[in-house]
Amino acid sequence: MSSKLGAGVTRTDRLLSDARTIRYYDTAGQVRATADKREKGEQPGIGELRLDPLVNEWVAMAAHRQGRVFLPPKELCPLCPSTGENLTEVPEDNFEVVVFDNKSPSLRPPQGDWALPDMAGPDTDTGTAAGKCEVICFTADHGHAFKDLSTERIRVLLEAWMDRTRELSKEKFIHHITPFENRGEEVGVTLAHPHGQIYAYSYIPPKVSRMLEVARKHKERTGKVLFDEIVAREIKDEERIVAQNKHWVAYVPYAARYSFEIHLAPKVSVADLSELTTEVADAYPAIAKEVLQRLDGVFDIPMAYIAAWHQAPVREGRDLLRLHWQITSVRRAPGKLKYLAGSESSMGAFIMDLRPEQSAAQLREVKLT
Known part of the structure; x- marks a missing residue:
């Protein structure tokens, strides 16, 4: 078929x-x-x-x-x-x-x-x-x-x-x-x-459930979609942006949990992958490729990572959560990994080894071939 x-x-x-x-x-x-x-x-x-x-x-x-x-x-x-x-x-x-x-x-x-x-x-x-x-x-x-x-x-x-x-x-x-x-x-x-x-x-997976709860409270309090405001802030601040084109922006989030963490989001927000227009979808490949080339170029070694699409649930919160691609690498330096040890694993309380602004600068400085 x-x-x-x-x-x-x-x-x-x-x-x-x-x-x-x-x-x-x-x-x-x-x-x-x-x-x-x-x-x-x-x-x-x-x-x-x-x-x-x-x-x-x-x-x-x-x-x-x-x-x-x-x-x-x-x-x-x-x-x-x-x-x-x-x-x-x-x-x-x-x-x-x-x-x-x-x-x-x-x-x-x-x-x-x-x-x-x-x-x-x-x-x-x-x-x-x-x-x-x-x-x-x-x-x-x-x-x-x-x-x-x-x-x-x-x-x-x-x-x-x-x-x-x-x-x-x-x-x-x-x-x-x-x-x-x-x-x-x-x-x-x-x-x-x-x-x-x-x-x-x-x-609903635990992280999505928590994101949904926070986004719902934010909208009740402000009338605005939380993720839209986050992306607008990153574009305004500029210093954590890694790459962007007409339809997408890639940035190290303000409160990143990993030394090398990149979020890639469409500038016109949608609930999930199925809602991407042809024009926005056509603009994704070049920036996706660039972001991962930059990640590998930081130390000139293949970076281990998890790249996951975050999107709204199928039947709830579609007016609250927004599509974006989260890339997190456990590499913090050559030969050194970010282990989720005592504070992270037992309490879920992350401690960052590198300021997000420093990480974004390192990613931007990579020379692409």
Whole structure:
């Protein structure tokens, strides 16, 4: 099954041997007809959802993930295109961008009607870990990183993120969607191939819940959207801006928690990826590439990072929260990482090792090639 999307992208859906769906995002009229030649495997069952009553936060139990593949050599990479010697998650021998259902998901679609258990403190019922986890491969080239992609490929990737946000939002059990990329062993990456993930939650994640609470109180008090005021302040102050173009601005936030933390936001605010206009989406690839090149250029070494899209929940707070891309690196200096130790891990109280203005200056001073 094929469908036309924006930016000249065609999406083609196929089934893998175990009935999971793989979606190809192409721009050159490719025909996707290669069958998955692997033997049919069993998919894991759905995990548990338990409430931590001390903070009223849901925790997913996914013990089956302990057995997933860990840093295989390139010739055995499960995210590369299939060859005669290595049958992978992608049956085709080449691809642009692909998205497929995770083989070892933390969250799974539920069977039948589903509802989140009512919160009742320590007596809260155990629920099922409903949701959806997808893998998105940025390129068939094992040796590349996001910053190495062409702007044309980054635009295809953005179109895929937009498409998945639109489609996953239609599921009644989905309440929040977060596309993200983990890069580097320092942040727990288990596969070296350039890829990201998309988590679609059946509940509002703790950080989003807190952001929603703060944004709601701010609007009740001022009548204004908090994030819009934050972006306006960064543009006005200028000194923490890393890069900008007509439609996007990248900055180190005023109260950054990591030595190298960059937020990238559209100047005309939207609730989520699905609301980006074609003009704004077309302006994203160049600045996204520049930001990640600057991050790698600070110490002339690949920077481990987590890059996550923050957006409004599917069914609430869409007038309060705004789309933006948060990139946080655990690197604070060559050979030194930012560990979340006593204060950060036990109390959630961050202590910054570098003033945000200094970090922004270092990022701006990187000479791009």
